[in-house]
Amino acid sequence: MILETYPDRDLMMLGLANIIAGQLGEFLRRDGKATLSVPGGTTPGPIFDTLSGVDLDWANVAVLLNDERWVPESSERSNTRLVRERLIRGRAAQARLLPLYAPAESPEEMLPALEDGIRPHLPISVLLLGMGTDMHTASLFPGADRLEEALSSHAPILLPMRAEAAGEPRVTLTAPVLRGAFNTHLLITGAEKRAALDRAMTLTSIEAPVRAILDLATVHWAE
Template identity: 55%
Template sequence: MKIQEYADRDMLAIDVANAIAGDLEAALLHHDLVSFAVPGGTTPGPVFDGLCAADLDWDRVRILPTDERCVPSDSDRANARLIQERLLTNRASVAQYVPLYLDGKDPESVLPEIESLIAPVLPLSVLMLGMGEDMHTASLFPGMDGLAAALDGHAPPLAVARPEVQPEARITLTAPVLDGALSKHLVIFGETKRKALDRAMSLHPKEAPIAAVLGGMTVHWAE
């Protein structure tokens, strides 16, 4: 793991967008199709704003969320909506989106169908992650039911997460899929998250799920 620090969040967004564009371009030199998994929340938006203008063969890129709330895709709580509005635009509008949730369906019942959609794009070519102050990443939350199974090295690609601290169920990529990405970037802001990351490095992934995916990670941090 290496940590890159930036003078401000604007500089971070520009640099991360350029780094990811470079990773995608390199992957496209060796593969007909490449995959790019991205987080939701407020953090990635400025990165997406720059990245979507990159001059890449976006029609050969498959974009998927690292996790998704089981809500309608047009909900303001859906990661799909953020990705559609901020990343799948400009030159990147021709990239293909691979959803992790199908509207109106029970999350457990839809897992086989979703897994069949993402199987062709594994291992992930490029991964961008965020992290909460509680050291969760994607929808792998400390103490949630099923966390041990989702962290296991032989876990299936997807898990249903029902964290008590969240209002709805979620579908998440599991730790081996996240950790197996060929290029990994973690973006965090603020002193609180920096301290949480430092703490995570000495904790078991059951206490700090982000710890399960830090090997080979490039961490991008700004106050």
């Protein structure tokens, strides 16, 4: 794990957006395509705002959420909705947003089709993750019903996940997909999450799921 600390959040968001843009640009120049995986929630919003204005070959970038609540995009709880509003606009409007939700009562019904849409865009070129104070990342929650399966080296691309802390059923990228990314960044803010990060280093990935990716990550932190 590499830990980068910043004097304030604004500098961190701008600096990390520039790093991500640079790494995407390297993949586009070398391979002609790139895959960016991002978290939901409001914390990465300023990064999305900056990236949306960067001059990249966005038509050849696939954007994929780390995880999604099993709700339609019309819901205020939808991560897809937030990413479309903050990232898939401006110059980045040409990017391809890969779905993690499809109309159905439960995620189990749609997982094969969703995985088929993701598979051609793996491995992930640049992975941006967040972390909760409970040390979850993506929808890998401590105590979740299929956490052990999702952490297995033989896990499929996606798994449905249900946990008390998660609210709705979720769909999440599994640990092998996250660990397969070429560049991994973990974004955290505040003293409470820094303390959770330090604690995670002493625990197993079952106790602290973020532990599954920490050895491969650059952690970006500001108070």
